[in-house]
Each structure stands twice: as C-alpha cells, then as structure tokens.
Amino acid sequence: MSDSLVPKETLEKINRNQVSNFALKFHKFARFDGDKFLFFKTDKGKIIFNDVENFNFPSINFNNLCKEISEAAKKLFPTINYVKKLIIDWRLTLGLGSESVYETSINLHPVYGFPYIPGQSIKGVVRSWVILEYFNKDEEKAYQSETFCHLFGCPKESILNKEYQGALVFFDAYPIETPKLKVDVMNPHYQPYYSDKTNTKPPADYYNPNPIFFVTVENTSFQFIIGIKETENNLGKIDNIQGHYFDLGKKFLLEALTQKGVGAKTAVGYGYFK
C-alpha cells in the first residue's frame, strides 16, 4: 500500500495494517486519500474503510501497566492513596483539538500509543468542578478558601499570601483493559453561518452538512489514582463539607468524573464515568 506518506524504504518493509503501535499507525502511517488524510470513510452509508475500530493493541499488558502505576503510587504515598476503577458511561474523547494530520485528534500515550487520561486533565477537571460547584464559578473566591488553596495550589494573590503547591497528587489514568475505539461523527449543518464574521449569512437549510469524524473510546474501564502525604492531610472545609483533605479530594474526584466529565464534548454527554 502506498497511501501512507512515510519514506518509501519504510513502506517496502511494513504497511499500515502491520503497525502494532496505535499512535504510530494513526498519526504517522495515516492514510492519504487523494487530497487529505482520513482514518474513516463512508459512501452513501457504506463504510469504505475504518482504520481505527477493531484495533486490539497487541502485546500490551494493560493489567501490568496499571499495576506498575498503582504500586508506584502506593510506594510514594504508603499510608494515604486511593485507587479507583471506573468505566466510561458512554464515550470518551480527549485531545480532540490537538495538532494532527486529520481534522480531529485523540490523546495517545507517547510510548505505548493507547488512549489514556493524563494527570493534568484529571486535576483540571476536579479543580474546575470544585470552583463551579462550591464557589459559584468564581476562581477569585476559591482562592479565598484556605482548603481550596492547600488542595489544588494557589498563586501569591490568595488568602495564603504565598505560592503553594497543591497537596493532592493526581496520577495518569490508564485503561485497565484493551480500550475499545469507536468512530463518531459531529455534523455541523450551518457551517457558513457559524464561521461568518460579518453576521450576514443566515442559518439556512440549503447548506450541505459537513460530517467530521473523530475517535472516541467506549465501554472501557480506567484506573484513577490520587495520593497525599500524611503530613499534609489536614482537616479542611469547603462550603459545608468538612473533612480531611484526602477525603475531600476523593469526594471531589468522584463527583467530577461522574457529574462533570473529562475530555472534550462533555456538554453533549462524552467523558462521564460511572
């Protein structure tokens, strides 16, 4: 197959379907379909090709990788750690807007190439959830809460008058089983209307719909881990909720993952866990 735009001498040895690292297959051995890169193509409802689904991540032992992280977490935080396995409620899509040869992207592990949720995404969502739910969307107000500052860290302009690093540690969340990839579609009908800066084009039905495919993960369990140092696990209070920092963190993590969602398109039901 000569539709991957990688060096010729490479293609003499291997084609797209033989590549075992999904990130490499998806991003580097991308299929060039005449005028653009596509991982999925349909014609009048019939699938022409689908380079994403049914990829079974050969020779990756998800169980072992998860165990390695959770054991490392337990060694770093021997007394206080929390390992929770949660399954995606519907579908998850992460890193949709990252740079890619396609119109959309997906967040993949830099070495193993499977979809995962990096620690920063999890921390960001939990922190944002707390601000949304308990501080009425007001970040400045959150910085006036000592507990909030200790949990998530804060800048100098806060009640602590000092920059702090958060006490809660959020680890990368790996899938605990072979992730099931699913191609999904968003289909904006009025694209000229959306992208019209002059405000003259109406959202009319005579525009052609413009299907944009993106990759999601469904029906897959992930392993979430948080930890905190025993010496930093003080008593705190946010809103009316009192408790040790660790218990608050645990509560907020579960709330955020089940009620706010992680990744892209959470407003339309993606990224929720149960």
Place this chain on the structure above:
Amino acid sequence: MFRIAKPFYFRTISSLHCGSGNDLGMVDLPIQREKHTSFPKVESSSLKGAIREAFENKLEQQKVEFLEIISKNDSSKIGFENINDKKRLKLSFDYSIQLLFGYDEDNLDELIKKEFEEDSEFSGALAFSDARILFFPVRSAKGIFAWITCPYVLNRYVEDLKLCYKDFRLNIPSVDIGQCITYANNKISINNTSVVLEEYRFNEQQNLNIDPILSKFREMNELKERVVVLNDDDFRDFVNQFTEIITRTKIDNLTGTVAQGALFNEEYLPPETIMYFLVFSTPIFQKEEKKKGIFNQNGKKEEELVMEFFVKNLPEVMQLGGNATIGKGIIKINEINQNNDKGGK
C-alpha cells in the same frame, strides 16, 4: 576527596520534566540537555534535591532504616540521650540527613539546630553526578517501542562505570548511519532485516552483545528484546525530535473554553526512559568525632557507612522534576549491581 563511587539507574514510570526554564523556541519549557551533545540529562542538583526530599519523606512516613549499630545507644553521642526511643531515632535520622546532604535549617527540629549552632558550614558527605541518558524509548512499528542507544553513549557509560569497577571493560561496535544492531530474537525486528522507528527504517544486524552492561539491570530480559544501537547522529536526532511535547491549557471557569494566553508547551522525557548516575561518598565533614553521629564507629570507614546508609534508605520509587501534583516524574531507582549477573525480575 571522594572515596567510594556507586552507580545507580532509574526508569521513568510517568513522563519526566526536569526543566531548564523558559525558552524562545517552539517549546516554552524545554528539558535539561547537555551543552556539548544536546542529549537529555538531569542536572545533579535536581537529582540531589529530589533524593534529599525522598529521604525527608521517609522520615515523615517513619519508614527509616538505620545502620545496625543505632540500637546500641550510639545516637547518644549527639546529645539526644534524654529523649524516648522513637523520637530519638527520628532525630538521629534527620541529623544524619544533614551530615549526608548538607545543612538545611528549614523545618529542622530545634534540638538538631542546637547541635549545629557553632558550625553549620560544612559540606555533605554525598555527591551526585548528573543523570545521563542510557536507553531512550522510541515508538516502533513492530513490538510497540524500542530502547535506543548509541556507541558514544555506551562507551561513555563504560568509562563512567570504571570509576566504580576498575576492571569493567567492553568493546562497543560501531554503527553506520541508517543501520542498527540488535539482539537476536528481539521483539521489534521486521523479517529479521530491519527495524522501523517512528517512520524511519534502519537496516538491522542481529549480532549485538552487550551482556556485561545489560546483566546489571533488573530489566535485562526486556532490554534484550528491545535494545537498538543506532549511529550517534541518528540517536541524537531521536532524543532531540522525539521527546514528548505536552500542550497545557487552562479552561476559563466562566466561559468553559480555553483561557486566553494560558496555552504553553512543555517538553518531557517519556515513560520508559532509562538514565544512570553515580553517587560518591566521603568521610563526614565534622571536626569533632562525636558530631559524626552514627557514622562514627570503630572498625568501619566513615565513607562506607555513609554509602551503606544511603543505599539502605534510598526509596525504590520516588518523584523527580516538575509537575508532581499531576503525577509526573515518577521514577524507579535501582543500584547497577556488579554481581547481579543473573538479571531478570
């Protein structure tokens, strides 16, 4: 002058960012690199700081290991005799940290401060080298990923290890550009003739034998299945262009979209990176014998006790570099063991 040198290595479990500050290039926050080779490194000061912190954490978790002799009331030599056993052990451990890593009075117990009242200007008895790259993970078309290295890195590794083991010797084969050498029966070879790393093909020769190096690693068997020796230039290109770049954003809580001006790129060493470093020990830098605490024993040399104490308490897993609160920089440390010739896990 340093009397004992011991080699260690670490393998990254999560991505590692040991930063060198801001940069005007494509990446806002690059990692530390050697000036002359542009290979990734971890500055000895970053390493020492992280290891010291790991030792202090051990103290907090009360999981300290002492040298055998501590139970024989030897800690009384440093003035903690009227304190109960548990507290005394803690104090003695913390006191030892000061002797090994240098004096730092932040959060230090008053009783220890008192001991150093007259003279807190002394050097630590441990020294650290920079952590240097040994095996760097690159995505492979077959077998998920390969651990790449090159003759320059291997030769330097052998030279560095001679500081610890005088008779350590090994001839490293040379490799041409576009070629590579691997072990037979590896996981990454395509038809036993080539290896494809990222989108590049390398012609493969399966006659690698660096057993004297690999046998000292716990991961020996995995390494044999994935090690690829590339030409120095090819190696340099990979460690420069195929590190992990993460785009960080901040979501505006009011609008729910990416906040203006809060987007930046960070460079990381990916998980599965293997680096090595040396640790040196000297006798304790204290004028009075009694100030040397548990390291003052008849029969055994101070530098040996220092190293023994270090090895005993070095945690197997620790955190290094930036962004600890998002789970970055978790590393597994091990000794590079001269006698571990059997290898394996």
